Amino acid sequence: MSTLLDIKNLSTHFNTSAGTIKAVNDVSFELREGETLGLVGESGCGKSVTALSIMRLVPSPPGRIVSGDVIFQGQNLLKISEAEMQNVRGRDIGMIFQEPMTSLNPVLSIGRQLREPLELHLGMTKQQSLSRSSELLELVGIPDPATRLKTFPHQTSGGQRQRIMIAMALSCEPKLLIADEATTALDVTIQAQILEIIKDLTDRLGTSVIIITHNLGVVARYADSVNVMYAGKLRESGSLDQVYKEPKHPYTVGLLNSVPTLDLDADVRLQPIRGEIPNLIDLPKGCAFIDRCDYAGQKCEESEPELEEVEDAHFGACWEHKRVSKSLLGITS
Amino acid sequence: MTTTTANSTKDEAISNTQSPLLEIRNLKVHFPVTEGFIIQRQVGVIKAVDGVNLSVNPGETLGLVGESGSGKTTIGRAILKLENATEGQILLNGEDITKSTGNRLRDFRRRLGMVFQDPFGSLNPRMSAGNLVGEPLKIHGLTTTKSDYKRRVAELLKIVGLNSMMAGRYPHEFSGGQRQRIGVARALAAKPDVMVLDEPVSALDVSIQAQVINLIKDLQTEFGLAYIFIAHDLSVVRNISDRVAVMYLGKIVEIGSRDDIYNHPKHPYTQALLSAVPTANPELERNRERIVLEGDIPSPLNPPSGCVFRTRCPLATKECSTQVPELQSVSGNHRAACIKGDWYKSDSSEHESVSEEA
Ligand SMILES: Nc1ncnc2c1ncn2[C@@H]1O[C@H](COP(=O)(O)OP(=O)(O)OP(=O)(O)O)[C@@H](O)[C@H]1O
Ligand code: SF4
Ligand code: SF4
Ligand SMILES: [Mg+2]
Numbered sequence: 202m203s204t205l206l207d208i209k210n211l212s213t214h215f216n217t218s219a220g221t222i223k224a225v226n227d228v229s230f231e232l233r234e235g236e237t238l239g240l241v242g243e244s245g246c247g248k249s250v251t252a253l254s255i256m257r258l259v260p261s262p263p264g265r266i267v268s269g270d271v272i273f274q275g276q277n278l279l280k281i282s283e284a285e286m287q288n289v290r291g292r293d294i295g296m297i298f299q300e301p302m303t304s305l306n307p308v309l310s311i312g313r314q315l316r317e318p319l320e321l322h323l324g325m326t327k328q329q330s331l332s333r334s335s336e337l338l339e340l341v342g343i344p345d346p347a348t349r350l351k352t353f354p355h356q357t358s359g360g361q362r363q364r365i366m367i368a369m370a371l372s373c374e375p376k377l378l379i380a381d382e383a384t385t386a387l388d389v390t391i392q393a394q395i396l397e398i399i400k401d402l403t404d405r406l407g408t409s410v411i412i413i414t415h416n417l418g419v420v421a422r423y424a425d426s427v428n429v430m431y432a433g434k435l436r437e438s439g440s441l442d443q444v445y446k447e448p449k450h451p452y453t454v455g456l457l458n459s460v461p462t463l464d465l466d467a468d469v470r471l472q473p474i475r476g477e478i479p480n481l482i483d484l485p486k487g488c489a490f491i492d493r494c495d496y497a498g499q500k501c502e503e504s505e506p507e508l509e510e511v512e513d514a515h516f517g518a519c520w521e522h523k524r525v526s527k528s529l530l531g532i533t534s
Numbered sequence: 535m536t537t538t539t540a541n542s543t544k545d546e547a548i549s550n551t552q553s554p555l556l557e558i559r560n561l562k563v564h565f566p567v568t569e570g571f572i573i574q575r576q577v578g579v580i581k582a583v584d585g586v587n588l589s590v591n592p593g594e595t596l597g598l599v600g601e602s603g604s605g606k607t608t609i610g611r612a613i614l615k616l617e618n619a620t621e622g623q624i625l626l627n628g629e630d631i632t633k634s635t636g637n638r639l640r641d642f643r644r645r646l647g648m649v650f651q652d653p654f655g656s657l658n659p660r661m662s663a664g665n666l667v668g669e670p671l672k673i674h675g676l677t678t679t680k681s682d683y684k685r686r687v688a689e690l691l692k693i694v695g696l697n698s699m700m701a702g703r704y705p706h707e708f709s710g711g712q713r714q715r716i717g718v719a720r721a722l723a724a725k726p727d728v729m730v731l732d733e734p735v736s737a738l739d740v741s742i743q744a745q746v747i748n749l750i751k752d753l754q755t756e757f758g759l760a761y762i763f764i765a766h767d768l769s770v771v772r773n774i775s776d777r778v779a780v781m782y783l784g785k786i787v788e789i790g791s792r793d794d795i796y797n798h799p800k801h802p803y804t805q806a807l808l809s810a811v812p813t814a815n816p817e818l819e820r821n822r823e824r825i826v827l828e829g830d831i832p833s834p835l836n837p838p839s840g841c842v843f844r845t846r847c848p849l850a851t852k853e854c855s856t857q858v859p860e861l862q863s864v865s866g867n868h869r870a871a872c873i874k875g876d877w878y879k880s881d882s883s884e885h886e887s888v889s890e891e892a
Contacts, residue, residue, distance in 0.1 A: 243739035244710075342828075360830055388601035389766065390827045390846075393810035397826050415740060418769075418812030422819040441816040459744035461773035462813040467792060471773065473744035477709050 205376055205409050206232040206255070211269030213247075213254045216262065220482040224250040224264070226433035229508070232377070237403070237410040239420030239441075241456070242430035243478060248413045251430070252379050256296060257286050274376065292322035295370030295408075297363070299382035305354040305362060312350030315369055322373050337368040341398050360391040367399060374406050381413040396423055417460055421445060429453050432479055432489040435508055439515035447527070449517030451494045454527050488520070496521040553628070554589035555760050556613070556728050561586045561622035563608050567835060580834045582608040584784035585622075587861075590728060595754065595761040597775030597792070599768055599807070603834050604781040606764045610730040613762070614648050615639070626728070644674045647721035649714070651733035656717060657705045663716050664701030667691060670723040690719040694749060711742035718749065722757070732764045747774060768811050772796050777867075780804045783834055783842040786861060790868030800870040800877070803843050841873070849874050 213225040225247045232238050240248050253259045254266050257278060271278040278289065290296075298304045306314055315337060316330040325333065331350075338346035341364040354362060363383060370378055380399060384392040400423055403410050412424055420427050420441070427444045429437040429452065437450040448454045455474035476493040485491055488501045500520045508516045519525060563583040568574040583605040590596045598606045611617040613624055615631065624631045631642050650656035657666055668687045670676075677683040688698035694715040705713055714734060721729055731750065735743040751774060754761060765771050771778060772792060779789040780803065788801040799805045806825040813819060827846045832838055838845050844854040851874070859871040862878055872878060 243741060358830055388831065389768070389810045390601065390806060391830070393824065393826050394828075416812070417740075417814035418819075421814050421816045422812040445814065445816050455741055457814060459740045460814055461747075461769045462815065463769055463772065463796065463808070463811055464813045464815050464818050467772050467796065469773070471744040471747055473748060474741035475745075477711065477742070478739070 203234055204231050205234045205236075205274065207270070207272040208255070209270040209272070211251070211254055211271065212267045213250050213259055213264060214267050215264045217482075222481045223433045223484070224481065225254060228269075228430075228433075228435055230428055230435060230438060232409050232411065234376070234409055235407050236426065237400075237412065237424045239424035239427040240411055240413045240430060241415060241417060241420055241427060243415060243456075245478060245481065246430045247433045248430055249381055252296070252381050252411065252413060255379065256290060256294060257283075258290075288322065291318045291375075292373045293375050294377045294379065295373070295375040297366045297370050297378070297380045297383040299385050304366065307354055310351055310353055311357075311365055315350070315365070315372060318369070318373055333372070334368075337372055338365070340402060341365070341368045342394070343368075360387055360395065363387065363395050364398065367395070367402070371402055371406065371408070375408060377409045377411070378403055379411045379413070382415075383412075384419070385414065385416070392419075399423075417445075417456060418462065429456070432481060432484060434489070434518065435516075436490070436519070437517045438508065443512070443515040447515075449511045449515065449522040449525055450490075450519045451496050451521075451525055452490050454525060455493070457527060496524055554625075555592045555627065556588075556590040556762075557623075557625040557628075558586060558588040558609070558613070559623040559625070561588075561609065561612060561624065562620045563605075563612050563617055564620040578835050581784045581837065582834065583612065586781075586784075586786055588779060588786070588789075590760050590762060592727070592760055593754070593758045594776045595763050595774055597771035597778040598762060598764045598781065599766060599771050599778060600781030601766060601807075601831055603783070603831060605784040606766075606781055607732055610648070610732045610762060610764050613728075613730055614646055615643070640674070644670075644724045645727045647724065647726035647729040649717050649721045649729065649731045649734045652737055654705075654710065654713065654737070657713060657720075659705050662702050662704055663691070663696070663708070666705075666716055667701075667719045667723055670720060674724050676724060686723075690723055691716075693722065693753070694719040695745075709742075710738050711745060714738060714746050715749065718746075718753070722753065725757075726759070728760045728762065730762045730764070733766070734763075735770060736765060736767060743770070750774065768808060769813075780807065783832065783837050785842055785871070787843065787872070788870040789861065790864070790870075794864070794868035798864075798868070800864050800868070800875055801843075801872050802847050802849050802874075804870070806846075806848075841871075 209229050211225055211228045215222040215224055228251060242248055250259065255271055259266060266279060278286065312334055315334040319325045319330040319333055334350055335346035338349055343349050343361060343364055384395050387395065412420060414420060424441060426440050428435050429450065431452050437444055437448065437453045444453060448457060458472040459474060461471060474493050479489055487503050487505055491497045491501050498521065506518045506520050508518045511517045511522050561583055562585055565580045565582055566576045567578040567580055569577045586609060600606050608617055612619050619632045626642055626645060634642060664687050667690050668683060671683060671686060677686050687701060691698045691701060696712060696715055735746050738746060747770065753759060763771060763774055775792050777791055778795040779786050782803050788795065788804045795804060799808055806827045809825045829846045832845055840855040840857055841859050844850040853873060857873050859873045861869040861871045863869050864877045873880065
């Protein structure tokens with residue numbers, strides 16, 4: 202499969218009164234056509250800013266993409282004009298956010314909001330966009346689409362609004378869909394419905410997907426590969442089986458040992474990562490994970506490890522990756 | 535025990551050697567819904583909790599799961615008397631809290647602790663960590679001297695893994711995990727017997743979540759606390775609970791031991807709920823059967839007739855819209871409410887239960 206998205210050395214900073222936050226710090230990864238990639242990590246690690254950088258939606262000031270390339274279908278998105286970028290958004294790349302209410306316009310009817318990109322990007326007539334809109338609502342499982350098109354966002358439930366967002370994000374058949382915590386706020390049975398719809402539609406359209414989440418289960422169910430982020434950097438990257446079964450970074454091990462899952466012994470004692478997430482303004486000189494790491498040694502204090510290929514297409518950024526194993530800390534699954 | 539005890543609570547009491555510490559009998563919490571300008575008229579009623587029976591034994595954890603609007607939080611708040619019971623009883627050591635006032639009520643409140651979901655909104659931002667933890671000591675007059683008070687506050691902070699040097703800091707100076715620890719210390723201060731924990735870890739990052747879960751477990755072992763642990767995360771509930779009740783639209787649809795619920799779920803809703811939870815195991819996920827429920831959770835203002843789950847139930851038939859299923863024993867204390875279940879006896883005369891009637 203050919204490469205759809207190639208991100209090279211992307212860095213995005215925020216200048217605040219307290220100092221510079223390196224929210225995204227020299228991040229590189231690729232996404233192939235039709236691939237679903239999970240981007241996981243805890244609060245503040247830079248997942249959303251990575252997505253916003255791809256879309257060139259980083260609020261500025263205080264934010265700024267300071268370096269890197271975002272090559273999408275052979276074109277560097279960081280080099281094109283804002284007018285060209287507007288065409289990429291919505292037409293070539295669709296995005297779904299956690300809180301649909303903030304991304305839906307409260308004063309415009311749902312029909313109006315669905316029709317707009319169709320008329321703008323695909324040059325549809327009003328008639329055509331109307332019939333496509335109701336088709337789209339039907340695809341995402343909204344009953345009685347014709348009536349629903351006339352209603353406003355506040356008249357629909359959270360689950361319904363998220364379905365409408367999916368319909369909107371996929372309406373122009375984009376090559377890439379970015380779903381940032383798209384189901385986090387929803388109840389588990391509704392979350393399952395929404396994720397199944399996303400999977401079904403993107404499979405049918407051949408769309409690549411970046412699922413951003415802190416939920417390791419969602420990634421295990423829906424992604425092909427996974428990137429683990431911590432304090433602005435990618436720390437591990439590989440196929441699902443590589444990363445979940447043989448994690449090469451102590452942070453990934455820590456995450457996996459922190460979540461209770463239904464397939465493990467019910468009485469298992471969780472093994473949390475000690476300490477707290479570091480302050481991005483004031484990171485240690487060496488590895489950013491050092492204060493929480495059981496493997497840390499001298500070298501870790503002195504210099505920051507870069508991502509390196511530890512086995513075929515499996516990358517880790519840890520000086521001690523050869524010693525790292527899930528079972529070493531006591532849990533085998 | 536009074537003579538009006540329902541069967542369901544009766545055999546629970548018989549089969550357990552201990553008598554329940556906390557018992558909820560036929561609890562209903564209904565909220566009137568009003569409409570109109572200046573002149574308000576009642577247009578409906580939300581039955582947030584509609585005939586729930588539960589018991590909690592000393593030192594055990596009862597998990598309460600269900601989706602939003604199922605009534606979990608309202609039960610927790612009713613126990614703390616933050617919400618008035620429309621009907622039913624809440625007994626602490628056999629004495630009804632719902633009727634008590636004055637000193638009696640204050641004593642009940644001391645014996646019940648609560649930890650809230652939002653570590654950001656639930657602590658008064660103008661109070662220092664030390665004062666937040668110490669306030670219950672003052673309210674209930676539990677320390678006599680100033681030095682005693684200080685010692686106790688420091689001790690409480692230490693118990694939850696915070697440095698007592700931090701007592702002077704304010705909530706915004708703490709991380710989410712630390713704030714939740716302050717919330718736990720505050721709930722512990724008055725030495726309660728029962729603690730209601732309402733989504734205590736759902737706002738936290740996974741690594742911090744695990745720290746707080748372990749803390750909550752350790753405190754139970756150390757102080758013999760009983761917990762009502764409310765959460766929508768079924769994996770977390772499994773890790774912490776001895777028994778589990780599954781709620782849907784104000785009713786308990788299934789209740790049993792942790793193993794009953796997770797290994798032998800009987801109610802179609804419990805089964806769907808469990809199958810909707812993705813596990814962090816890619817191999818398992820590739821081969822797993824999943825039940826994806828259709829439709830949305832109905833509005834609690836206008837719940838379906840008959841079985842409340844019928845609008846989304848894959849097994850529903852016509853009878854489900856007319857017959858209200860009651861909780862019946864699958865085996866021992868494992869109960870589920872579905873008229874299609876092979877354990878279900880439609881001749882309910884032998885299986886009288888107050889839970890679903892009236
Ligand atoms: N508008 C902004 N101004 C200043 N700092 C910002 C801004 N937006 C993000 N940041 C900072 O950038 C860092 C990365 O944030 P980001 O939103 O990408 O995290 P995330 O991984 O998406 O976290 P979450 O899981 O909480 O959504 C954080 O330290 C955050 O505080
Ligand atoms: S580089 Fe060192 S500190 Fe960083 S994760 Fe690896 S062992 Fe730990
Ligand atoms: S009673 Fe009917 S609708 Fe309710 S759970 Fe059983 S089969 Fe489903
Ligand atoms: Mg985010």
